[in-house]
Amino acid sequence: VRKPATIVDIAAKLGITPSAVSKALNGHPRISDETRNAVITVARELSYSPNSLASGLRRGKSGLIAILVPGIHYGFFSTAIKGAEEVLSRKGYNVIIAQSKDSADLERRQLDGFRRAKVEGIIASLAMETQDYRPYTSLAVDIPLVLFDRTISDEQISGVMVDDFAGAVKAVDHLVEMGYKRIGHLAGLPHVMPFGRRIDGYKYALAKHGLPFRNEYLRHCAPSKEEGIIATEKLLNLSEPPDAIFAHSDHLAFGAVSAIRNRGLSVPADIGIVGFSNEELSGDVTPSITTVDQFSETMGAAAAEIMIDQLHHRQLGKPYTPQKRLLSPKLIVRQSSLKDK
Amino acid sequence: VRKPATIVDIAAKLGITPSAVSKALNGHPRISDETRNAVITVARELSYSPNSLASGLRRGKSGLIAILVPGIHYGFFSTAIKGAEEVLSRKGYNVIIAQSKDSADLERRQLDGFRRAKVEGIIASLAMETQDYRPYTSLAVDIPLVLFDRTISDEQISGVMVDDFAGAVKAVDHLVEMGYKRIGHLAGLPHVMPFGRRIDGYKYALAKHGLPFRNEYLRHCAPSKEEGIIATEKLLNLSEPPDAIFAHSDHLAFGAVSAIRNRGLSVPADIGIVGFSNEELSGDVTPSITTVDQFSETMGAAAAEIMIDQLHHRQLGKPYTPQKRLLSPKLIVRQSSLKDK
């Protein structure tokens, strides 16, 4: 295990000083082409690789950007990470990731880890459990922060989200158009912003169409198939069960389909279903699931772009006004809501 | 934007030296409890956060471990990353990730980025395109490396994989048991180790059951639904088409089902299907897909554990013998292969 070459080694070999080597390597203007080329040649010979811990320490820049998500394995988040990673690595940053597992405590610890690693910026989506936003607001004072999807409504923090309210309205509008009249909602925890917005949109759309909001048609659940099954069974047990369900995630929608079929009922003939998120396989199941696309990859990329912009301002010492980007969701109509009227 | 506190600030406030502070903070034995507690108190007051660039530079340890995968958004890889991240972050490492997008060139560049970041170890799965393994073999000389799933058969490099040969045999055995006789294979590129092994297992199992291997029953394709459709149509156009298909990915299996149904044929009555990987929704589609589970999360976790072990040896200056871990895949029988005999 030989020691990696440093700029001192290169300097020694050429009989010049490390500072000259540094300048040559960093495209500094005040250096002769001759020296520069010589340096580059020797650097290659010694297979020199810059030590970014050292340059980071010196310049106060680690070249690291962190991404924190509840869980890497969820289709939505992994796709968002993909979108962000591509933008960030193209700009020369290394991307560090961590998961909160929806725990406020773990989330804090991961943010601490980022702080120690001296990341230049943090892109994050809140843990479901998080209700105390101070770890984020205080973080944002020192480190550029961009939240996505599960954001907070703080003017000082940049955020990217989809218009969840509009998405929910589109979903309900569509169900009404298809002739469904008693529309239930498998909702998320209302304090999580996107979930709350979806609930608001659901209520708004019902009212718009002159449909009553019924408390027993609103069920809160975590976004898993299992919870979807349980919640749907509860709905089906009502004396007057819904004839359509708007689920706040596709996983819930899968559960709903499964519960409905277990009762010998059919989707979409008896009960219509619309999900949310457009998971990878939502179009491949039978019946295929009508859903609201959130453009997760675009969200990740947009968050990364805002981060780059913010970093750029900071570098120039310019003041930065936090950005809010709102993407327009898209309804994707598939079999699960296509009632034959 | 105030400057973050350093150990010098803490030392100044207490009238001691930075080195004493360092010892107190790192649980060094030669320090009085009194001083230690005082230091900890002041550290908290100043909301001190260690600078791991500085300590990393000094100690030659960055606290960073890198994971390189073809694409973060594939269910298999994101789950493996999740498994690895949990082990690594529990051990106090920060995890940096990058994707090769199956390009050998990008893969190289990402590895370079890791090298600059002075990561302590690299966990990777090869790009599909990669046939020249030198970037990895030469890397492994300097930096602990663990490959998973898409590995190379180099004794000097640790690896974690599933027994793809056995998995393929299980798949074919099962189809034969169900009464299928003309079994085709939607295969991957043979130079990618797991895909090659699956082809070998397929051939071996055919022979074991006294079934002929027919070249026209073997089709190479990338693991996507689209390619699955195309390849399956080719198979169906044969004068004597297969009555079962073993696909090397679930996505291909989805495509196969779709192509078969388009011909007015049924799965599993006319043609049986077995996939590979157990994607998240493979049990939820109709018909549900029989598949071979690879335990992706376990693979990621195992790779991380081997890495920790390897790092541990290195720290103690002990020689390390590269580990190979082979997980046993599990056949999950679902509707797509359940022929009514």
Added chain:
DNA sequence: TTGAAAGCGCTAACAG
């Protein structure tokens, strides 16, 4: 155009 010198924040001998 190049060199000399200082220092980023921390740790590890070694001395006291």
Added chain:
DNA sequence: CTGTTAGCGCTTTCAA
């Protein structure tokens, strides 16, 4: 038990 000193590899004035 605590302090002194030196230096990890790099960048950045400032001077030559």
